[in-house]
Amino acid sequence: MxxxxxxxxxxxxxxxxxxxxxxxxxxxxxxxxxxxxxxxxxxxxxxxxxxxxxxxxxxxxxxxxxxxAKRLPLVDSAQKHFVLSLTDSMQRRLHFIDREAAGAIKGMDASGSQGRFLIRSLIEEAMTSSQLEGAATTRAVAKEMLSTGRPPRDQSERMIYNNYVAMNMIRERGVRPITPEEVLELHSILTDGTLEAASDCGRFRTAEDNVVIYDRGSPPTLLHIPPPASQVSDRLAKLCAFVNDGAGEPFIHPVVRAIVLHFQIGYDHPFVDGNGRTARALFYWAMMNAGYWLTEYLSISSVLKKSPAKYMRAYLYTESDGQDVSYFVAQQLEALEESIQALHAYIAKKNQEDRAARRVLRSAKVGEVVLNHRQRALLVNALKDPDRVYTVASHQAAHTITYPTALNDLNVLVGAGLLLKQRIGKANEFLVVPGLGKKLAL
Structure with a gap:
């Protein structure tokens, strides 16, 4: 670059x-x-x-x-304050986010599918945030690993698994202040088993680490020299105070505070590695703390992954123009808006597919396959929870039928291309095929 x-x-x-x-x-x-x-x-x-x-x-x-411009209580390596100028277009995007991310989403509960959308977003964010840092795993493999609970098999899968664990931890712990101690814990979770030296997990970088930021070109270009390692602890403490102080002066919109938190972690680079993953996870944490509950259904990294150069340039523009963090804020607000619109479109599409699929299921026939009431019930359940894993024993127990009858029900669905069968140990597991709703609606 x-x-x-x-x-x-x-x-x-x-x-x-x-x-x-x-x-x-x-x-x-x-x-x-x-x-x-x-x-x-x-x-x-x-x-x-x-x-x-x-x-x-x-x-x-x-x-x-x-x-x-407003002067922020955060400084660069030369102790010059970062500044922020919120323009009309940024204010319009903030209004959109206020309206959409803190209220009810139309269609979210049309079919009792909140859990389904939540799992989908957690998997998507865990995967794309890791891919931004170099993880090389397909969506199908990542989804299979996280939905079945199998352990990760390589470093890329481990990065995605760690992101998923961290995002769930943030969601489950609820609203609480962000402290340097918890940032270290978060970094430890995100980087466990993914760094060259295990001792680098959950600790600040030191002067001996000599951390500088290069691009991946040939030859590489020096992009950024973070502040000295001796300042990292104090800078993180001040950053946590900034993001927790929602009533402070000057008033900074809570979404902007969360974005500035994201920016500053990337700028300060407090860790040897894993700074990007930590910054994006902290952004989610700050948004949840501020009451933007919809954030847990969004995947900001999916948008950033489409244009990683634009994401990086927002950092470089800030540093090369008087520490004006407005460049980064503008880019992130655009990504947030796009992510919310993508969620709307996804929900509308899935609800449409579900309605069409249910009409097909009422006819008790999919293509040339005649379905009994048990198979139709399983498929309706699979539409609500596409990440669920079925077994002969679970289907048998749900309908009080014999083992051969349950096995036949599931094998028929496999033959119809509606379930996938995989061998795990001595038993078979049955997974929902990707795009089941669309497949049934055809």
Whole structure:
């Protein structure tokens, strides 16, 4: 990844453009360009408004941003405060998140499917957050591992399993302050069995670790040097105080606080490895603490994984333009909105598939296969809980039937392509095929 061209220093531009200030200010330009919080690296290639040079255009934008900026109680490596300028487009996204992530989702309980959507989101977030850090496992394998409870078989699976355990822990423990001790515990859970040295789990980096951030190109590019290791403990304590202090001054929207927490963990890099996974998990924790209950149904990492370069650039833009964290906030708000819209679309699609599948099941026939009432009941249950595992014994007990009858029921569903059979030890387990609702609705 190429480093962005640093933004021109405002003080230097004022000296070289002082005779044009009246023209620049009278242009009355906003802090964004067509709703985008542009960085100089992109803006310098665009056509400026009539009568302005690119430098004058940038100076007009920086004037507007500076006038609305808030200084955060968090600093960079040189002890310079990060600043935040919330624009109209960011405020609109915050309003959308306030409305959608703290209230009821239409269709969520249409078929008693909250648990189904929760499991799906936990698996998706665990998988994609790990894939952002290099895990190489398919969705099908990750889902099979987490839904059946089998132990992970390699480092990639271990990363996903750890993420899943950590996300469940955050959800189950409920609202509580974020402390440095619990951040260390979270990091230990997330990195257990995935680092080169087991002793690196749940501890801060030291000067001997010499942690610096390179991209994966050839040759690699130095992207970021975190603050000195000697500052890590104190910086994390101040960060926890910031994110827990919802009533503090200046007022910072709780969603923005959660995003800044995410940013600062990535910037400070308090650990030898696993910083990205820890940052994203802490973001979920802060959102849940602030009452955004829908967060547990979202997978932010799924959105970030589609454009990891955009995610990284948001960090680099902040560092190369006066520590303006607005770049990162804008990118994360966009990802949050996209994630919520994706959940809406998923729920609507699954409810439509379920309704169509139930109409088919009422006819007692799927394709050329005639289903009895027991098989139809199992499939209805499978639509609600697609991650459930069935056995001959469980089907036998549910309907008080003989073993051969239960085995025949399940084998017929396997033959119809509605269940998958796998051998575990001395017994067979039957899994729901992916996309059962769509398959039944055809």
């Amino acid at each position: 190429k480093l962005p061209v640093p933004a021109p220093q405002v003080s230097e531009m004022l000296m070289s453009h002082h005779d044009q200030l009246s023209k620049i200010l009278s242009a009355n330009l906003g802090p964004e360009v067509n709703g985008v919080y542009e960085h100089w690296d992109k803006l310098r290639h665009r056509t400026p408004p009539a009568g302005l040079t690119p430098e004058e255009w940038w100076l007009a934008i920086r004037f507007r941003r500076s006038g609305m």
